[in-house]
Amino acid sequence: SSVAAPRRLAVLGATGSIGTQTLDIVRLFPDRLTVQVLTARRNAARLLQQALEFRPACVVIDDPEGYRQLREALRGTSIEVLQGEQGLCACVQRPDVDVVMAALVGFAGLRPVLAALEAGKQVALANKETLVAGGALVRQTLRRYGGTLIPVDSEHSAIFQCLVGETPASVETLILTASGGPFRTRPLETFDRITPDEALCHPNWSMGAKVTVDSATMMNKGLEVIEAHWLFELPAARIQVLVHPQSIIHSMVTFVDGSTKAQLGVPDMRLPIQYALSYPERWEAPHERIDWARLGRLDFETPDPARFPCLPLAYEALRRGGTAPAVLNAANEQAVQLFLQEQIRFTDIARLVEAALEHLSEPDAVPSYEHLQEADRRARQYVLELAGVAAH
Numbered sequence: 001s002s003v004a005a006p007r008r009l010a011v012l013g014a015t016g017s018i019g020t021q022t023l024d025i026v027r028l029f030p031d032r033l034t035v036q037v038l039t040a041r042r043n044a045a046r047l048l049q050q051a052l053e054f055r056p057a058c059v060v061i062d063d064p065e066g067y068r069q070l071r072e073a074l075r076g077t078s079i080e081v082l083q084g085e086q087g088l089c090a091c092v093q094r095p096d097v098d099v100v101m102a103a104l105v106g107f108a109g110l111r112p113v114l115a116a117l118e119a120g121k122q123v124a125l126a127n128k129e130t131l132v133a134g135g136a137l138v139r140q141t142l143r144r145y146g147g148t149l150i151p152v153d154s155e156h157s158a159i160f161q162c163l164v165g166e167t168p169a170s171v172e173t174l175i176l177t178a179s180g181g182p183f184r185t186r187p188l189e190t191f192d193r194i195t196p197d198e199a200l201c202h203p204n205w206s207m208g209a210k211v212t213v214d215s216a217t218m219m220n221k222g223l224e225v226i227e228a229h230w231l232f233e234l235p236a237a238r239i240q241v242l243v244h245p246q247s248i249i250h251s252m253v254t255f256v257d258g259s260t261k262a263q264l265g266v267p268d269m270r271l272p273i274q275y276a277l278s279y280p281e282r283w284e285a286p287h288e289r290i291d292w293a294r295l296g297r298l299d300f301e302t303p304d305p306a307r308f309p310c311l312p313l314a315y316e317a318l319r320r321g322g323t324a325p326a327v328l329n330a331a332n333e334q335a336v337q338l339f340l341q342e343q344i345r346f347t348d349i350a351r352l353v354e355a356a357l358e359h360l361s362e363p364d365a366v367p368s369y370e371h372l373q374e375a376d377r378r379a380r381q382y383v384l385e386l387a388g389v390a391a392h
């Protein structure tokens, strides 16, 4: 028969925004996708519900209390229960897993992604922080073990789609589009007073808290520039950012002959998630189509570095190389957490990241996991100390 065997998935971060939308795609294509592994940090009740629906071979949870609950609840079933980072790294290497959907948040995603690539798996990557902190190491791991990386982030999926049928020598520039977030037109002198609730309200996308705050500072676009650098192997000078408030064009590629291709769609993460799972095929699905006449117009503007200082900071981290992007990422993760806990102001995020980048970046052509982990730990510590000073 011509019907392919279903792709067997490990969904890391199954209870999150990308994770639950990945499971929506599995529900749409029960003959093409099956779930072998589901993981979460601490929402045991949600993970249990998902396990009972999808009947994976294995679930992994970080939280010790959640682990105890799941062991209890799944006793007598064939579902194995594992815990923590060790559990994550073991489950992605299972022989009955074909594709790993990496949808954890932050640096915590790096080790499981490396483990998956070391086992030669296909990784659908939503967790951009993995490539920001460990891009050189991830590329080295790809070269050594022959795994593959497919982007899930909407901009990178768009570029990936534009590149189908093209050669690397034909590519001139990548143009990452950015919505500009909720503060694109807010008076700059009021940025000090931005609250977590205001920052968590994104005009076009519904996402996890961390990436939503990153969108408000535009650090998200900075992280995506670094992500694009490692995914598509282009220098920073050939990766541009363009503000496009409607989020209909998800990104573009300009080629050496002057032609530009763009990928367009309604802002719905299920489209890039599905493409990452169906690639190189496209699967018929009832996702919303663009109503072109109603859409009417698309707008563009250059990002303002005074309004969004995190964007130039990300370019600076890429220029420095070594551990600088890992420091940028860790300082940002810590600062965003402090902002959400109302311990620092919105404008402190860029200030703290800049200080960490300035003081802690170290050269290293391909930082090892241990070096990155140390850089990550020190950057978080540094931000906590600086923020403590600022609070007194």
Ligand code: NAD
Pocket: 012, 013, 014, 015, 016, 017, 018, 019, 039, 040, 041, 042, 043, 062, 102, 103, 104, 105, 106, 108, 126, 127, 128, 129, 152, 153, 154, 205, 206, 207, 208, 209, 210, 211, 269
């Ligand atoms: P989320 O906060 O909604 O979900 C995160 C998931 O990861 C949860 O299941 C959580 O339990 C798990 N998790 C978090 N920290 C963990 C840890 N330390 N150890 C183990 N598990 C952990 O996040 P999200 O919005 O789904 O984002 C996931 C990733 O995808 C992020 O890197 C984000 O930047 C990226 N991304 C998200 C979107 C979006 O629309 N949500 C779009 C583009 C890219």
Ligand code: MG
Pocket: 153, 154, 155, 224
């Ligand atoms: Mg994105």
